[in-house]
Amino acid sequence: MPDRIQKPQPVTPAPGGGGDAPRAPQVDKPNTDELLKRMRKVDPDQAKRYRQRTGQ
Amino acid sequence: MDIQFGIETEIGISREKTEGLDVVAESIALVRSATAPGVRMRWDYSCEDPHCDARGFRVKELLQDTDEANYFAQDAQRTLTFHEIKSDLVLRNGARFYNDHAHPEYCTPECTTLLEILQQDYAGDALLMACAKTLGQKSDNPVLLYKNNTDFRGHSYGCHENYLMPRTVTWDVLSQAIMAFFVSRQIVCGAGKYGWEEEDKFLKPGFQVSQRSDFFSELQSVDTMQRRPIVNTRDEPHANNEKYRRFHVIIGDTNLSLYSNFLKIGTTTLVLQALLNGAPLERVPIVADPLQSLRSISRDSSWQWLCRLANGQKTTAVDIQRTYLQVVREFCPSLTPEWKAVADGWEKVLNDLERDPLSTADRLDWSAKYKLIESFRQSEELEEGDPWLRSLDLAYHLLDRQQGLFYGLMDQGTFKLPYSYLEITGHALCPPSTTRAAVRGRCVEKFGSAVQATQWDYILLHGTHKKIELDLRNLFDPNLVRQSLKIIGNAKCVEDLAQLKFAKIV
Numbered sequence: 001m002p003d004r005i006q007k008p009q010p011v012t013p014a015p016g017g018g019g020d021a022p023r024a025p026q027v028d029k030p031n032t033d034e035l036l037k038r039m040r041k042v043d044p045d046q047a048k049r050y051r052q053r054t055g056q
Numbered sequence: 057m058d059i060q061f062g063i064e065t066e067i068g069i070s071r072e073k074t075e076g077l078d079v080v081a082e083s084i085a086l087v088r089s090a091t092a093p094g095v096r097m098r099w100d101y102s103c104e105d106p107h108c109d110a111r112g113f114r115v116k117e118l119l120q121d122t123d124e125a126n127y128f129a130q131d132a133q134r135t136l137t138f139h140e141i142k143s144d145l146v147l148r149n150g151a152r153f154y155n156d157h158a159h160p161e162y163c164t165p166e167c168t169t170l171l172e173i174l175q176q177d178y179a180g181d182a183l184l185m186a187c188a189k190t191l192g193q194k195s196d197n198p199v200l201l202y203k204n205n206t207d208f209r210g211h212s213y214g215c216h217e218n219y220l221m222p223r224t225v226t227w228d229v230l231s232q233a234i235m236a237f238f239v240s241r242q243i244v245c246g247a248g249k250y251g252w253e254e255e256d257k258f259l260k261p262g263f264q265v266s267q268r269s270d271f272f273s274e275l276q277s278v279d280t281m282q283r284r285p286i287v288n289t290r291d292e293p294h295a296n297n298e299k300y301r302r303f304h305v306i307i308g309d310t311n312l313s314l315y316s317n318f319l320k321i322g323t324t325t326l327v328l329q330a331l332l333n334g335a336p337l338e339r340v341p342i343v344a345d346p347l348q349s350l351r352s353i354s355r356d357s358s359w360q361w362l363c364r365l366a367n368g369q370k371t372t373a374v375d376i377q378r379t380y381l382q383v384v385r386e387f388c389p390s391l392t393p394e395w396k397a398v399a400d401g402w403e404k405v406l407n408d409l410e411r412d413p414l415s416t417a418d419r420l421d422w423s424a425k426y427k428l429i430e431s432f433r434q435s436e437e438l439e440e441g442d443p444w445l446r447s448l449d450l451a452y453h454l455l456d457r458q459q460g461l462f463y464g465l466m467d468q469g470t471f472k473l474p475y476s477y478l479e480i481t482g483h484a485l486c487p488p489s490t491t492r493a494a495v496r497g498r499c500v501e502k503f504g505s506a507v508q509a510t511q512w513d514y515i516l517l518h519g520t521h522k523k524i525e526l527d528l529r530n531l532f533d534p535n536l537v538r539q540s541l542k543i544i545g546n547a548k549c550v551e552d553l554a555q556l557k558f559a560k561i562v
Contacts, residue, residue, distance in 0.1 A: 035464040039432050039448060042461075047208055047446035049074045053158035054123075055066040055213025056280040056306065 057395065058332055059325050060166045060220040060491055060532070063177055063317075065310055066159035066213035067184060067455070068202035080131065083155045086199065087143040089191040090153060092183055092485060095500050099144035099154065100509040100516075109278045110227045110291040110301065120281035127157065146510055148501040149179060149485040150493030157281075159213050160184065160201070165493030166220065166512075168534075170322050170394060171475050172488040174314055179484045185455050203310050204453035205267040208446055210253050212271040214280070215310035217321060219303040220295060225331050230303070231276055231287045236341040237327055237380050238286050238307050239350050240373035242266040243361055244405055245320035247309035248422030250429070250449045252355065261441035262357055263430075265422045267309045269354035275346060280306050286346055294512035296529045303328065312453065312462040315419040318474040319405065322398030327380050330387040339383050341376045342366040359413045374410045381406070397474070418472050424465060425452050489541070490534035495526065498544045499553075506550045516562070519550030525562045526553065 069082045107115050118124075131141050144154040150165030162180035167173040181203070188199040206212050225233075246266035252259060253270040264270075274285035286307055293302040305324065311317040343349050344364045353361045353373050361373035381402055391399060401419075408415045417423040429448045438444060454460035465471060473480065487497035492513075499515055500507060508523070509516040515526040531537065536557065543555050553559055 032468065035428075035461070035468060036432075038459060038461060038464045039428075039451070041459070042444070042447050042451045044442075044444035044447055047450045048443060050068070050070055050202075050207050050450060051074070051077075051079070051209060052068050052070075052207040052211045052213060053079055053127075054211045054281055055157050055159045056216065 062164045064163040064216045070200045071197045080158045094145045094147040095504045095507045097139045108291040110289040150487040150497035166491040201455040202453045217305040223301045236343045240376040246422040248425040250445045264354040266354040313421045316421045326384045333387040335387040492528045492531040517550045
């Protein structure tokens with residue numbers, strides 16, 4: 001394969017989309033309380049109920 | 057770089073209420089809920105052959121073939137055709153999204169830069185979240201997607217990396233030279249896991265740096281679902297097989313941290329490039345017992361990661377990685393700024409892992425997860441074996457911006473990013489412009505209804521008067537890709553694609 005000769009530019013987006021637009025991280029306002037709240041909301045038994053089939 | 061790369065990620069799927077849950081049905085429904093533009097159920101399975109072995113032979117069967125046959129028989133009861141069960145969707149960015157066994161799988165298009173691979177992987181996450189939302193709205197039982205590798209019950213699912221490279225290094229040299237790298241790289245790109253699995257699950261609770269290291273029991277083989285090997289020998293290049301090989305890497309964890317992903321793909325590409333540039337086998341470390349070291353490094357709670365080499369010397373995973381870094385610096389002396397950033401970032405992480413492993417929590421998944429959950433464990437006064445820890449581990453991987461713990465850390469600005477956030481996330485479902493993925497994506501976007509069959513290395517389109525086959529097996533020249541995009545852009549009908557250099561009328 002030949003070396004790349006210049007930095008590639010993304011092809012221009014077409015209309016339509018792939019879903020939710022990602023949000024930028026809210027770096028200006030760190031909120032550890034919010035994260036603690038998220039953690040306390042996690043069901044302690046969630047992993048016990050989680051079952052998958054083997055993949056690759 | 058002489059290497060193109062891509063990632064295939066299998067996703068764990070569940071619901072908030074799990075009674076009677078059929079994960080296969082859920083996976084099929086999720087993939088079929090996608091509304092992103094693309095071509096559905098045109099993937100050509102007839103030319104796939106995972107039985108070809110890079111050691112120079114073709115195996116009669118894979119260990120998973122019996123299970124596959126059983127699953128196929130079960131799936132036959134679903135009143136869906138094979139293609140409906142798979143529900144392949146080829147997207148306009150050249151990616152593939154489908155139901156693989158029992159997991160939604162997103163395969164990025166082929167990329168040549170690390171920014172591209174992060175953009176494409178992130179686009180996949182956005183697609184998956186959109187599907188979960190769409191499917192979840194049809195009931196009062198929300199869909200939960202996990203970008204991880206285990207259900208903590210011995211079932212693993214993969215995040216495979218593919219490196220398309222010239223077939224100039226012999227398999228014997230490549231497979232030996234890369235072994236110690238794979239054994240040790242988990243300290244850089246492991247995703248972290250609470251607990252041990254398989255036959256060791258009753259031994260003790262504990263934290264591991266890797267999700268996947270419990271699941272490998274062979275040095276080399278062509279298998280991917282049972283008795284998984286450190287080095288996978290599948291020889292299916294999806295390209296001109298006389299010139300190229302696709303090095304199929306199955307041992308990595310799925311990363312959420314963009315920096316972990318950057319280092320995983322970046323350092324592996326650099327090591328492969330050093331081998332292509334002539335780095336001899338004598339320059340890389342040879343581990344005495346790779347399988348034993350793989351597990352002991354992952355489970356080492358002291359984070360010293362000691363390891364014995366074949367020559368009897370003791371070393372550490374950090375020093376093994378440093379040796380590979382030295383080889384890269386010597387055999388890839390003229391790195392572009394992007395690739396130099398990988399080498400420099402790699403060196404910094406290794407120094408930090410040696411000095412203070414948790415100082416890497418601003419870059420690496422495993423240390424970020426451990427730091428977060430361990431501080432919670434201490435504040436809540438939980439025992440080390442408390443089942444809540446595994447649930448928090450699982451929640452780290454939840455693909456949900458409001459509930460996932462990884463995204464909670466992102467919102468706090470915990471993670472360093474290798475590129476700006478907008479650069480990474482601003483190009484959803486646009487293909488990398490210099491690889492054949494752009495040709496695939498443009499054809500899907502412009503002539504989707506005419507696509508009769510597609511694979512990584514070809515597209516068959518049905519025009520009004522003619523069938524056109526695009527042979528992508530040798531399409532790796534970025535100039536030719538650019539010229540081809542102009543022709544596709546100007547084409548008014550499928551027949552106009554016959555002007556492409558790699559087109560033939562069939």
